[in-house]
Amino acid sequence: MPLHIDHISLASPNIFRSADALCKETGLGYWTGEWIRDTAVHIVPLGPPGNFIEISGFVDVHTLREMDEHKQWILDITETGDHFNGLCLGVDSMEELEQFAKHFNSTVNVPDNPDPRTHFQRANGYILPMASTPSGKRSVWMKGLPNVYFYPDRTHHSSGQPVHPCEGMVRPTGIKWVEYGGTEEQMAKWLGIPNPGEQLKMKFNGKSLGLWAVCVGAEGKPDIVIRRPAASEAAPVEKYAD
Amino acid sequence: MAAVLDHIHMGSANVYTSAYNLTKTTGIGHYDGGFMSSITVGHKAVPLGGQVYIEIESVIDPFAVTPDKEPWFYKKALKAGTEIWSGLCLRVDTMEELGEIAKRHGGTISPKAGRRTRPDGPGVKFWSAPSIAGKGSPWEDGKPNWYCWEDRMYCHPSGQPVINTPGMVNPMGVEYLEMGGTEQQMADWLGQDPATLKMHFNGKSLGLYAVGVKTDTKGTIEIRRPSATQPL
Numbered sequence: 001m002p003l004h005i006d007h008i009s010l011a012s013p014n015i016f017r018s019a020d021a022l023c024k025e026t027g028l029g030y031w032t033g034e035w036i037r038d039t040a041v042h043i044v045p046l047g048p049p050g051n052f053i054e055i056s057g058f059v060d061v062h063t064l065r066e067m068d069e070h071k072q073w074i075l076d077i078t079e080t081g082d083h084f085n086g087l088c089l090g091v092d093s094m095e096e097l098e099q100f101a102k103h104f105n106s107t108v109n110v111p112d113n114p115d116p117r118t119h120f121q122r123a124n125g126y127i128l129p130m131a132s133t134p135s136g137k138r139s140v141w142m143k144g145l146p147n148v149y150f151y152p153d154r155t156h157h158s159s160g161q162p163v164h165p166c167e168g169m170v171r172p173t174g175i176k177w178v179e180y181g182g183t184e185e186q187m188a189k190w191l192g193i194p195n196p197g198e199q200l201k202m203k204f205n206g207k208s209l210g211l212w213a214v215c216v217g218a219e220g221k222p223d224i225v226i227r228r229p230a231a232s233e234a235a236p237v238e239k240y241a242d
Numbered sequence: 243m244a245a246v247l248d249h250i251h252m253g254s255a256n257v258y259t260s261a262y263n264l265t266k267t268t269g270i271g272h273y274d275g276g277f278m279s280s281i282t283v284g285h286k287a288v289p290l291g292g293q294v295y296i297e298i299e300s301v302i303d304p305f306a307v308t309p310d311k312e313p314w315f316y317k318k319a320l321k322a323g324t325e326i327w328s329g330l331c332l333r334v335d336t337m338e339e340l341g342e343i344a345k346r347h348g349g350t351i352s353p354k355a356g357r358r359t360r361p362d363g364p365g366v367k368f369w370s371a372p373s374i375a376g377k378g379s380p381w382e383d384g385k386p387n388w389y390c391w392e393d394r395m396y397c398h399p400s401g402q403p404v405i406n407t408p409g410m411v412n413p414m415g416v417e418y419l420e421m422g423g424t425e426q427q428m429a430d431w432l433g434q435d436p437a438t439l440k441m442h443f444n445g446k447s448l449g450l451y452a453v454g455v456k457t458d459t460k461g462t463i464e465i466r467r468p469s470a471t472q473p474l
Contacts, residue, residue, distance in 0.1 A: 013303055013304065013305045013306075014277075014282075014302065014303040014305075014306065015302070016276060016277035016284055016302060016359075017277065017303075019361070020276075020277075020359055020361075030361070031361075032274040032361050033258075033274055033405060035258040035259075038256070040258055040302075042361075057302075057303075058302070058304050059256060059257065059258055059284060059300070059302045060255060060256040060258075060259070060300070061301050061302070061303070061304040062255050062320055064304055075304065078304075078305070079305060121262075122405075123258075123261070123262065123265075123272070123273075123274070123405040123407070124405050124406060124407040124408070125262070125266070125407065125408070164360075164361040164362035165362050166362060
């Protein structure tokens with residue numbers, strides 16, 4: 001599979017409420033229990049070939065008394081509710097990921113960092129190994145740009161885990177398209193590929209960079225469009241630029 | 243009918259860390275219980291067997307409460323630097339029994355039912371007592387309170403499946419509760435013999451200090467945390 005969409009991050013002021021509301025709004029189920037330090041995610045699988053939304057937010061609010069730039073960004077983009085704050089692409093090999101790292105003039109965040117505090121872990125302690133690029137102190141999400149992931153073992157991928165049952169549940173059949181800010185030319189330049197719109201099922205709306213909507217197929221039901229503002233609407237990318 | 247132990251409240255600064263560490267150190271599993279009606283508090287449940295469970299709760303919404311409005315158990319846990327035992331919750335079968343208990347303590351049944359939204363849908367609804375005008379929860383004084391569930395004991399939190407975890411044990415009920423104060427103080431508050439609740443007393447300030455849980459493979463596991471009433 002060439003470069004593809006892997007997952008989407010939805011920043012939330014309250015992941016419990018947001019996951020419950022999204023489930024009631026769409027019939028998409030979710031699973032719970034994954035966290036890293038002061039942040040947790042509720043995961044909404046979107047179907048094949050392995051897509052999901054991670055609804056992420058702080059669960060240890062006391063840690064916010066010691067602020068840093070990333071925490072401030074999350075607060076900025078969640079103060080007025082949920083915002084899409086990350087588009088996460090995927091490749092199938094470390095070689096491909098390294099090529100992207102080279103293109104980004106960066107390095108790869110390795111999947112086997114021995115510091116357990118650098119990994120999301122599930123409620124049973126399982127850590128899903130993943131590598132990503134670009135690395136760096138400031139996430140490219142803060143600029144409204146996607147990053148790229150590689151999972152050495154996808155058998156425990158977040159998109160394939162069982163969800164809590166909910167009323168009116170639907171079976172998702174995968175992402176049909178995403179609506180992104182900016183232009184296709186900007187995205188082509190960032191990713192170094194000629195036609196990201198077609199390859200990644202992206203439509204561009206010319207607004208500020210970032211994800212604005214995702215359309216998900218549902219078995220036997222109309223397509224589901226999940227529309228939330230991009231993080232860049234709440235925190236302009238210039239605020240976190242050098 | 244005499245009240246029975248229903249659940250034990252553990253105040254925490256981070257429900258994820260607390261639940262994970264409790265499972266890791268004891269082998270007793272937990273599951274995600276969703277969020278309370280106030281929406282500010284997240285919940286993890288730890289079934290102990292015998293229709294009893296621990297509920298671990300902390301604030302999970304940075305915008306919902308200002309530091310001065312945070313729940314008292316959360317502040318205590320922060321101050322203690324660890325989880326605390328914040329409340330002991332007994333159960334009666336009927337609202338009539340709950341009303342009688344409330345009356346005996348000069349209060350009423352809480353005017354609003356407590357609610358919790360589970361990740362898998364059906365909400366959890368319960369009533370508690372005593373609610374006494376001008377006074378905080380009995381928990382803050384280290385005293386148990388009483389609960390009555392709507393007719394849903396078949397899906398009581400103590401009976402829900404836990405997350406499968408390496409090294410798990412099968413909890414088979416509470417063997418003992420180590421309480422502060424004296425047996426007489428507790429008997430006066432409860433209106434029943436504390437021995438029926440497997441309580442023994444250490445003479446310290448009121449409140450819960452430790453829970454002994456019988457397990458299938460590891461004997462009795464003791465879970466000890468500071469009591470909410472302990473000076474910190």
